[in-house]
Amino acid sequence: AQSVTQLGSHVSVSEGALVLLRCNYSSSVPPYLFWYVQYPNQGLQLLLKYTSAATLVKGINGFEAEFKKSETSFHLTKPSAHMSDAAEYFCAVKKKGGSEKLVFGKGTKLTVNP
Amino acid sequence: EADIYQTPRYLVIGTGKKITLECSQTMGHDKMYWYQQDPGMELHLIHYSYGVNSTEKGDLSSESTVSRIRTEHFPLTLESARPSHTSQYLCASRPTGYYGYTFGSGTRLTVV
Numbered sequence: 001a002q003s004v005t006q007l008g009s010h011v012s013v014s015e016g017a018l019v020l021l022r023c024n025y026s027s028s029v030p031p032y033l034f035w036y037v038q039y040p041n042q043g044l045q046l047l048l049k050y051t052s053a054a055t056l057v058k059g060i061n062g063f064e065a066e067f068k069k070s071e072t073s074f075h076l077t078k079p080s081a082h083m084s085d086a087a088e089y090f091c092a093v094k095k096k097g098g099s100e101k102l103v104f105g106k107g108t109k110l111t112v113n114p
Numbered sequence: 115e116a117d118i119y120q121t122p123r124y125l126v127i128g129t130g131k132k133i134t135l136e137c138s139q140t141m142g143h144d145k146m147y148w149y150q151q152d153p154g155m156e157l158h159l160i161h162y163s164y165g166v167n168s169t170e171k172g173d174l175s176s177e178s179t180v181s182r183i184r185t186e187h188f189p190l191t192l193e194s195a196r197p198s199h200t201s202q203y204l205c206a207s208r209p210t211g212y213y214g215y216t217f218g219s220g221t222r223l224t225v226v
Contacts (some may be wrong), residue, residue: 009154043217046214100158
């Protein structure tokens with residue numbers, strides 16, 4: 001069965017600092033991988049996705065993530081945090097050709113300090 | 115901007131009432147989903163649909179039902195609401211062959 005582990009339920013950075021949100025997955029085959037962002041009282045917005053093309057994926061708002069098969073990781077990074085990045089971030093995995101289920105991690109709440 | 119709409123955004127209702135949460139999308143997506151979200155927890159899939167007249171239960175045991183009579187509309191119904199149904203319900207959709215799900219803004223349900 002697939003699972004997603006997001007290390008750190010809360011991450012706090014200073015404005016302008018590097019953002020690193022960690023995601024490790026468990027899957028028998030390389031899956032599709034996603035990062036979503038959720039602002040307060042909003043739904044989820046797709047930041048980026050990995051679907052077996054380039055392992056370094058660039059998304060919206062300056063975020064990127066790198067698929068590392070050997071580490072079963074898909075960490076999300078942004079070189080310089082902005083106040084508007086404060087939100088909750090969810091990593092998700094979907095098995096290729098498998099069920100319709102998108103398996104989510106528990107989320108990481110990012111705080112950006114001025 | 116997402117073209118998937120959920121109403122109502124917030125709902126407080128008494129135990130035993132029947133409620134329907136609405137979800138509509140204008141993108142012509144054939145696949146639609148309902149997820150349940152609680153604070154600090156994973157989102158859980160409760161229902162999904164491959165297209166008109168197709169509905170399936172997800173992994174999370176749910177006392178809700180869904181219907182898909184039109185491509186754009188995927189309502190979720192609770193016949194008798196209970197306090198344990200208090201949660202946020204998120205609707206999502208995607209076209210076949212594309213794996214970027216579009217989510218609505220959610221309905222936050224409180225059953226008192």
